[in-house]
Amino acid sequence: MFWELIATVFAGIGGAGIALFIRTLSKKKAPKWLVPTFAGLAMLGFQVQGEYSWYDHQKSMLPTGLVVVKTVQEEAPWRPWSYIYPQTMRFIAADVTNSAQNKIDPDLVLVDLYFFERRHLAKRVPQIVDCVQDARTDFTESFNPSHLQDSHWYPLNENDPLLTAVCQKAG
Template sequence: MIWELVATVFAGLGGAGIALLIRKLSKQTAPKWLVPVFAGVCMLGFQIQGEYDWYDHQASLLPEGVVVVKKVQEEAPWRPWSYVFPQTMRFIAADVANSAQNKIDPNLILVDLYFFERRTPAKRVPQVIDCLQSARADFTNSFSAESGSQTKWYPLENNDPLIQAVCS
């Protein structure tokens, strides 16, 4: 995050430099307020570009076999442009290549889900997917697939991207 701040400052300096060049070429007839306006616009533009490129950049860094199963696009009043072009600020990826099928019940598959969010480290959460029942459960030390167990299953739609990625 410190490098993003440094890059933003340099974008502002570059914008101010362009405005100073415009003032010099116009023999100082261009208004003085052009310098801070150019600096601010360049800094804001750099930040907006970074917000929109974050998802594509992170998704391109995922190794082969890790599939994005959900994107969360957000709008915010402090980013009015996001109402026209919503930003992807979070997404979930499933490590399908390293998933493991249960030897006793082949309908159960253990898969790692990775939760990515802008400006926070990724979180890994192991999940058990029941392909037959279209459901998922947290994989913990107390996990049990037997009926009557304390395991809480969360139903999923049959066309859920997680079911399609893991069970196909």
């Protein structure tokens, strides 16, 4: 985030420089307010471009085997352009390559989900996916396979991308 702030300041300096160049070409006939206006627009434009390119950039850096299973697009009143074109601010990726099928019950698959959010560190959350019951549950250090039915299962739609990605590999 620090480097993003530095880049934003330099975008503002660049915008102000363009306005100063325009004033020089016009022999100072262009209005003075052009300089702060160009600086502000350059900084705003840089931030908007960064917001919209974040998801594609993060997705391109994912290692092979991580599959995006959900994206979350957001709109906000302080970003009025997001009502026209919502921004992807969060997404979830499943580590399909390193998922493991249960040896006793092959319908159960252990998979790591990675939660990515703009300006936050990624979080890893291990999950157990039941490919037959179309459900998932949290896998913790204190997880006891003999108490599997006591776990809180979250239902998934049968066409859920997590089921599709994990259960196709398991099957």
